[in-house]
Amino acid sequence: MVTKTLAQHIAKTSYEQxxxxxxxxxxxxxxxxxxxxxxxxxxxxxxxxxxxxKTTASQPQATVLGRNEKVDMLFAALLNGMSSHIYDFDDTxxxxxxxxxxxxxxxxxxxxxxxxxxGKEVLEAFIIGCEVEARLxxxxxxSHYWRGWHITGSVxxxxxxxxxxxxxxxxxxxxxxxxxxxxxxxxxxxxxxGTMTKPYHPGKAAxxxxxxxxxxxxxxxxxxxxxxxxxxxxxxxxxxxxSELITENWGEKWEVEKNSYKPFASGIVTHPAIDAIITIQKxxxxxxxxxxxxxxxxxPLVKELTGKIEITTGLEGKFSVFHCVAAGFFNLKAxxxxxxxxxxxxxxxxxxxxxxxxxxxxxxxxxxVNVTVKLADxxxxxxxxxxxxxxxxxxxxxxxxxxxxxxVTGDVISTHAKSALIDLVNRFDELEDxxxxxxxxxxxxxxxxx
Amino acid sequence: MVTKTLAQHIAKTSYEQxxxxxxxxxxxxxxxxxxxxxxxxxxxxxxxxxxxxKTTASQPQATVLGRNEKVDMLFAALLNGMSSHIYDFDDTxxxxxxxxxxxxxxxxxxxxxxxxxxGKEVLEAFIIGCEVEARLxxxxxxSHYWRGWHITGSVxxxxxxxxxxxxxxxxxxxxxxxxxxxxxxxxxxxxxxGTMTKPYHPGKAAxxxxxxxxxxxxxxxxxxxxxxxxxxxxxxxxxxxxSELITENWGEKWEVEKNSYKPFASGIVTHPAIDAIITIQKxxxxxxxxxxxxxxxxxPLVKELTGKIEITTGLEGKFSVFHCVAAGFFNLKAxxxxxxxxxxxxxxxxxxxxxxxxxxxxxxxxxxVNVTVKLADxxxxxxxxxxxxxxxxxxxxxxxxxxxxxxVTGDVISTHAKSALIDLVNRFDELEDxxxxxxxxxxxxxxxxx
Numbered sequence: 013m014v015t016k017t018l019a020q021h022i023a024k025t026s027y028e029q030x031x032x033x034x035x036x037x038x039x040x041x042x043x044x045x046x047x048x049x050x051x052x053x054x055x056x057x058x059x060x061x062x063x064x065x066k067t068t069a070s071q072p073q074a075t076v077l078g079r080n081e082k083v084d085m086l087f088a089a090l091l092n093g094m095s096s097h098i099y100d101f102d103d104t105x106x107x108x109x110x111x112x113x114x115x116x117x118x119x120x121x122x123x124x125x126x127x128x129x130x131g132k133e134v135l136e137a138f139i140i141g142c143e144v145e146a147r148l149x150x151x152x153x154x155s156h157y158w159r160g161w162h163i164t165g166s167v168x169x170x171x172x173x174x175x176x177x178x179x180x181x182x183x184x185x186x187x188x189x190x191x192x193x194x195x196x197x198x199x200x201x202x203x204x205x206g207t208m209t210k211p212y213h214p215g216k217a218a219x220x221x222x223x224x225x226x227x228x229x230x231x232x233x234x235x236x237x238x239x240x241x242x243x244x245x246x247x248x249x250x251x252x253x254x255s256e257l258i259t260e261n262w263g264e265k266w267e268v269e270k271n272s273y274k275p276f277a278s279g280i281v282t283h284p285a286i287d288a289i290i291t292i293q294k295x296x297x298x299x300x301x302x303x304x305x306x307x308x309x310x311x312p313l314v315k316e317l318t319g320k321i322e323i324t325t326g327l328e329g330k331f332s333v334f335h336c337v338a339a340g341f342f343n344l345k346a347x348x349x350x351x352x353x354x355x356x357x358x359x360x361x362x363x364x365x366x367x368x369x370x371x372x373x374x375x376x377x378x379x380x381v382n383v384t385v386k387l388a389d390x391x392x393x394x395x396x397x398x399x400x401x402x403x404x405x406x407x408x409x410x411x412x413x414x415x416x417x418x419x420v421t422g423d424v425i426s427t428h429a430k431s432a433l434i435d436l437v438n439r440f441d442e443l444e445d446x447x448x449x450x451x452x453x454x455x456x457x458x459x460x461x462x
Numbered sequence: 463m464v465t466k467t468l469a470q471h472i473a474k475t476s477y478e479q480x481x482x483x484x485x486x487x488x489x490x491x492x493x494x495x496x497x498x499x500x501x502x503x504x505x506x507x508x509x510x511x512x513x514x515x516k517t518t519a520s521q522p523q524a525t526v527l528g529r530n531e532k533v534d535m536l537f538a539a540l541l542n543g544m545s546s547h548i549y550d551f552d553d554t555x556x557x558x559x560x561x562x563x564x565x566x567x568x569x570x571x572x573x574x575x576x577x578x579x580x581g582k583e584v585l586e587a588f589i590i591g592c593e594v595e596a597r598l599x600x601x602x603x604x605s606h607y608w609r610g611w612h613i614t615g616s617v618x619x620x621x622x623x624x625x626x627x628x629x630x631x632x633x634x635x636x637x638x639x640x641x642x643x644x645x646x647x648x649x650x651x652x653x654x655x656g657t658m659t660k661p662y663h664p665g666k667a668a669x670x671x672x673x674x675x676x677x678x679x680x681x682x683x684x685x686x687x688x689x690x691x692x693x694x695x696x697x698x699x700x701x702x703x704x705s706e707l708i709t710e711n712w713g714e715k716w717e718v719e720k721n722s723y724k725p726f727a728s729g730i731v732t733h734p735a736i737d738a739i740i741t742i743q744k745x746x747x748x749x750x751x752x753x754x755x756x757x758x759x760x761x762p763l764v765k766e767l768t769g770k771i772e773i774t775t776g777l778e779g780k781f782s783v784f785h786c787v788a789a790g791f792f793n794l795k796a797x798x799x800x801x802x803x804x805x806x807x808x809x810x811x812x813x814x815x816x817x818x819x820x821x822x823x824x825x826x827x828x829x830x831v832n833v834t835v836k837l838a839d840x841x842x843x844x845x846x847x848x849x850x851x852x853x854x855x856x857x858x859x860x861x862x863x864x865x866x867x868x869x870v871t872g873d874v875i876s877t878h879a880k881s882a883l884i885d886l887v888n889r890f891d892e893l894e895d896x897x898x899x900x901x902x903x904x905x906x907x908x909x910x911x912x
Contacts, residue, residue: 159693160693204684226518230514
């Protein structure tokens with residue numbers, strides 16, 4: 013009865029039942045997700061999949077965010093899901109390392125654009141899709157993840173199917189079928205991490221989940237117990253049997269309320285140190301010549317995962333706490349640009365990296381750090397961070413999310429479009445027509461022209 | 463190195479290296495697969511997925527077999543893969559219960575039609591795709607299957623990707639990527655058996671595998687060890703570690719040589735009894751009034767799996783050895799028509815079912831049977847079958863495969879088209895242009911008209 017009960021919840025739940033926090037967090041999720049999706053629009057892997065979409069004669073139904081091309085709904089779901097995960101800079105539910113937006117929003121937006129849905133309907137579908145995938149993730153975590161499934165891909169498609177079922181207004185029976193068709197089609201081996209196929213996972217999950225809902229919506233039958241059966245999704249892909257987590261206490265709180273956003277484009281263990289140096293620099297505005305040395309006292313994992321000092325590529329920069337601190341020192345941020353090959357090789361950045369010492373202290377927690385800057389004139393400045401920005405205890409503020417949006421979208425869209433999009437997302441529940449929203453997601457030159 | 467070695471094999475192997483048996487069996491596989499695909503072309507589940515293809519603005523690139531519609535390559539792969547598995551009447555590699563044609567041929571034909579490939583190229587791609595999926599199946603069987611994966615879907619997509627890589631002429635590196643993208647996207651939970659989603663599995667595998675090859679062909683990177691790595695396909699989806707089976711002794715023999723075809727549309731345990739009654743009827747041409755009783759002495763599984771005598775639907779008929787024997791008695795076959803609701807409820811068929819006794823004998827093997835017909839005039843006719851037709855020891859003859867093709871395609875295509883297709887498949891390696899072949903796969907009225 014697990015899947016049936018879940019389908020009943022999906023069919024019955026409506027926007028009015030969501031908490032204000034859930035709606036607020038859904039909008040923050042959308043803004044953060046939209047930014048990273050637009051930002052990576054021109055990545056070479058996007059060109060490759062677009063070439064394939066053209067080969068298969070994909071038709072213009074839905075916008076590829078940050079680009080001029082429109083493609084059919086299924087390819088739009090694939091492409092936007094991919095781009096939003098390319099920078100590893102999207103949102104996270106920390107309990108299960110699930111990135112909830114990347115497989116769900118692209119499916120919703122593709123369908124909503126073609127079928128002219130409202131902003132409120134989009135947010136409703138997202139909160140439900142996020143709820144379903146997050147609960148599924150909790151029910152199979154950790155064995156599912158440790159066995160080798162990239163949880164964002166493997167449960168994300170079922171979340172997408174749930175969201176589209178809601179958006180289509182499917183009845184309970186057809187929602188069960190949609191969930192079943194998605195459950196039989198999971199995507200994502202962790203072995204793909206470090207390759208273009210990692211971001212393919214949430215994209216393909218969005219595509220599979222959208223297709224599952226479209227097919228299930230036709231009355232195409234699947235098992236009525238696709239999740240909980242002896243040979244269903246949970247038991248085939250995990251060792252836990254926590255199926256009760258999928259439906260219990262539905263509606264009391266919403267998983268989206270716990271969503272978190274990365275303030276910096278590097279691994280999470282580097283975030284306290286970046287936070288500390290930015291705090292120092294906002295006050296002291298130091299130049300590289302002022303600094304004799306910087307000492308970072310941190311949790312052992314910081315050295316283990318990001319202890320590399322000799323680096324030449326942007327990707328390596330993400331795994332060097334030395335580079336992360338240097339970036340924060342110069343730019344007061346550590347976004348996409350600070351992890352380009354060009355930036356990593358800038359002489360002043362390199363010079364500063366070599367003035368930084370890393371000291372490990374087993375008594376320091378993962379989201380804590382102590383940074384001391386010793387100046388050439390003999391003074392010392394110390395900054396201690398208890399909970400780094402972006403952690404559960406210190407979530408990013410709305411202002412910080414806006415700054416991230418401006419930064420991560422780079423020169424893909426115009427500054428005008430950026431501020432207009434921020435405004436639209438802020439009142440997304442009031443939008444009866446999403447045409448203007450999608451127009452603003454077009455590239456800068458187009459946005460300026462029309 | 464497993465995947466790399468496999469990709470080298472795929473890239474280097476060419477048609478000239480195949481045994482005559484392999485080529486002969488590939489053509490028999492094509493004929494059998496084509497027949498069951500055309501036969502189910504008008505199933506209601508096909509209409510449902512075609513509706514979805516229209517919703518997503520699919521463009522006419524490739525033929526839906528047995529229908530007038532053309533759709534894009536990806537949907538053609540999905541639809542033709544589905545239709546060929548709807549009747550559960552396609553080919554089987556008995557060691558692993560893999561149905562090798564259903565996920566591979568649809569991907570090949572869709573690509574071949576659009577890109578104007580030759581018959582020889584199609585057969586080459588099939589033998590290679592079949593080889594890859596069959597070896598993968600052996601390497602994960604049985605734990606993969608028992609854990610709950612529908613092996614035809616879950617390894618079939620990788621076979622399809624291998625076949626299309628060959629057809630596209632990809633180099634080793636891109637072939638590795640294609641295999642990797644397919645490996646990260648397996649389809650098929652056994653929980654779906656008995657629903658429309660079961661045949662969706664080989665269809666979706668064909669679609670996923672074709673997409674994987676198209677994307678990998680662009681240079682889109684995946685892991686270079688997607689099959690054998692610690693978190694690769696084999697270890698994530700099975701408990702065995704038989705990766706050596708994927709590449710060892712490549713080219714010494716071909717898995718397609720072992721392919722088998724079902725002579726009757728019911729479960730395999732009923733086949734010896736049907737074979738026996740047909741043998742009797744070919745000689746004696748008995749009427750139902752001649753018969754006092756029929757005694758079937760068979761293996762215990764026959765009673766366990768097909769012991770039902772009171773039935774009202776065609777589907778139930780497949781699980782009734784009584785009905786199977788009645789069908790063979792009247793029609794000298796047990797194809798699609800003999801398992802329709804209409805046929806099952808025919809009074810004379812029902813009358814004969816109740817004259818049949820089933821006796822279990824533990825000493826009889828699964829592919830053996832003893833059938834004794836007691837006539838009203840006191841005579842007795844006995845037929846013993848040692849190895850039922852369709853078993854490894856008594857494969858279907860070419861003539862029997864042709865008869866099956868005529869039967870299973872029903873009234874979907876014209877009789878002229880049937881004989882013309884049989885002829886074309888027989889000399890498929892000589893076809894430089896497949897246009898005529900695809901035209902013949904159109905429905906009867908169209909085929910007659912033009």
